Amino acid sequence: MKRSLLTTIACTAIALPAMAADVTYRNDIAPMFKAQCAECHSADAKAPTLQEYKLDQKKYDKEKVGPRTDTYENLVMLIAYPDSGALMRRLDDGTSTLAGGKPGNMYKNLGSTDAERVKNLATVKAWLGEGAWNLNRWSKKGEVPGITKEEQDKLVLKY
Numbered sequence: 001m002k003r004s005l006l007t008t009i010a011c012t013a014i015a016l017p018a019m020a021a022d023v024t025y026r027n028d029i030a031p032m033f034k035a036q037c038a039e040c041h042s043a044d045a046k047a048p049t050l051q052e053y054k055l056d057q058k059k060y061d062k063e064k065v066g067p068r069t070d071t072y073e074n075l076v077m078l079i080a081y082p083d084s085g086a087l088m089r090r091l092d093d094g095t096s097t098l099a100g101g102k103p104g105n106m107y108k109n110l111g112s113t114d115a116e117r118v119k120n121l122a123t124v125k126a127w128l129g130e131g132a133w134n135l136n137r138w139s140k141k142g143e144v145p146g147i148t149k150e151e152q153d154k155l156v157l158k159y
């Protein structure tokens, strides 16, 4: 049987990489972060909230736990405010402007193989929103500029 044009279009759409519109926190990000990050960044691991972490960073670094990444709200704090761009700086594969060719120190945790890391990073980027991935901070620090309103407007972060 000849494929209809519609079938061809539908199959092509499936083959495309993840788009912002169909990546959600519930279906994609929460399960990925549970598998890859919860060991050191969850309430179960006795990880602190971002605010607690900032109060006593040395203690938590010694315990080898980082701020919690196990709820939507905890992630928004590491993406948008107050720790703008923290998630992106840590998960970048080294190709972003200002990354200096060096992956962030949490990039390796995105997967156990190169293929898995590449795929998971693409999903996180798609979840943020088209063109929303940048390493900027809330306020300029050294070479890193402060984030602009236009850059913030690109964040989608669908729940």
Ligand code: HEC
Pocket: 033, 036, 037, 038, 039, 040, 041, 050, 060, 061, 064, 065, 066, 067, 069, 078, 083, 086, 087, 088, 090, 091, 105, 106, 109, 110
């Ligand atoms: C084996 C433990 C471990 C795993 C797994 C891990 N992390 Fe971390 N992470 C840490 C520790 C410890 C710190 C704090 C020390 C540092 O800044 O490197 C940290 C710091 C961070 C920070 C910086 C937070 C801030 O406010 O400065 C982010 C963002 C982060 N991790 C994201 C992730 C993500 C996302 C994953 C999963 C893909 C992940 N980490 C997996 C241990 C881990």
